[in-house]
Amino acid sequence: MSTRSRRRPSTGQVVTVVLLAVLGALWVYPFAWLVSASLKTSPEIFNGLGLVPEEPVWENYTRAWTEVGFGNYFVNTLIVTVGTVLLVVIRSALAGYVLGRYDFIGKKILVGLFLITFFLPEGYTIIPITQLTDQLRLLNTHAGVILGLGAGGQIASTLLYAGYFRRLPKELEETARLDGAGPFTIFFRVMLPLAWPITATVVILTYLFAWNVYLLPLVFTLSEPDLRTLAVGMTVFVGERSTDWSGLAAAAVISLIPVVAVFVALQRKFVDSLAGAVKQ
Known part of the structure; x- marks a missing residue:
């Protein structure tokens, strides 16, 4: 045996x-x-x-959520994050569609400028963005923060969409035109649904960025503390002569819970979207 x-x-x-x-x-x-x-x-x-x-x-969490106002900061962060994600997806997809599917004069120069601005630190652009938002009378508002975060270059997302749309066959658009579809109908009903791998990637990356960003929400809400996001709100635990370290740690955990939850829930989707984008 x-x-x-x-x-x-x-x-x-x-x-x-x-x-x-x-x-x-x-x-x-x-x-x-x-x-x-x-x-x-x-x-x-x-x-x-x-x-x-x-x-x-456990009182550290109670103090952070109620006494310091992290419940309000949480709602502000959720509004800003959702609005930023929607704005970035729509803007990047439209811009990427034009760059990927159409040829026009100065296209290579425009892409080159995109790549140059990709390496500019956030501190170099915060002043003009703040001035422009103030002229639009959107400073110290949720809409202003969303516009400041989502209406920037978003070069990486735009180029991801451009590369994906460039590889799709032209027969898709030609067939849709024969059926009487216009440019926007073709984009929203044909091209954008096909780009779900890139959309999933952009949504996840933009969510992580908007949830954790600090500098721009800090500048945009200096005179309106009630509009602070979680990242900015944690500064209330730091005083001139002392720091509430236990409260700061509890606040940090509160701000990280949604990030960890989304990462755990969507990590497989994120990997699959990247794999699908590479295969295409």
């Missing part, structure tokens, strides 16, 4: 697993420490790097 011997893992496989486990622990530790710090008192946070609090202080 023969028995099958179980194949032992090689030394290289064991070393790889151990290294990945160590790297995974190092990657997760800061977030675990943040959650632990949010359940400690401020003095206890600096007593060591342990992850288990002596006695969980």
Whole structure:
């Protein structure tokens, strides 16, 4: 009677697993420490790097959500994020469609300018964006923040759409024109639905950007504290002479929960969208 011997893992496989486990622990530790710090008192946070609090202080979350007004900041962030995502998807898709499907004079120059502006830091553009928004009388409003975040260059998203639309067969548009469809009908009913891999990627990346952005919402809501987003609202825990570290940690956890939830829920969709974009 023969028995099958179980194949032992090689030394290289064991070393790889151990290294990945160590790297995974190092990657997760800061977030675990943040959650632990949010359940400690401020003095206890600096007593060591342990992850288990002596006695969980759930009042830190209550103080952050109610007393500091993070419930209001959460709603503001949700409004700004959803509005920014919609604006970026529509703008980038339309611009990418024109760049990808039409030839016109100066197209290469325009793409070159796009690539140059892609490397400009945010600080270089904040002043003209603020001035323009103020002239439109949208400063200190949700619409102003959405316009400031979503109406910029969005070069990466635009070029992603342009590259995708360029590879689609021209017969799709010709068939739609024969059926009497106009340019906007062709775009919204034929081309944009086919670009779902790019749309999924742009939605996820824009969501992460809009949820965590700090500089522009800070400048746009200086005189209207009630319009602050979560990233800006955390500054209320930092005083001139002291910092509420436990409250700040609890606020940081609150602001990270939606990001982690969306990443966990859509990570497979994100990978599939990238894979689909590459295949196309």
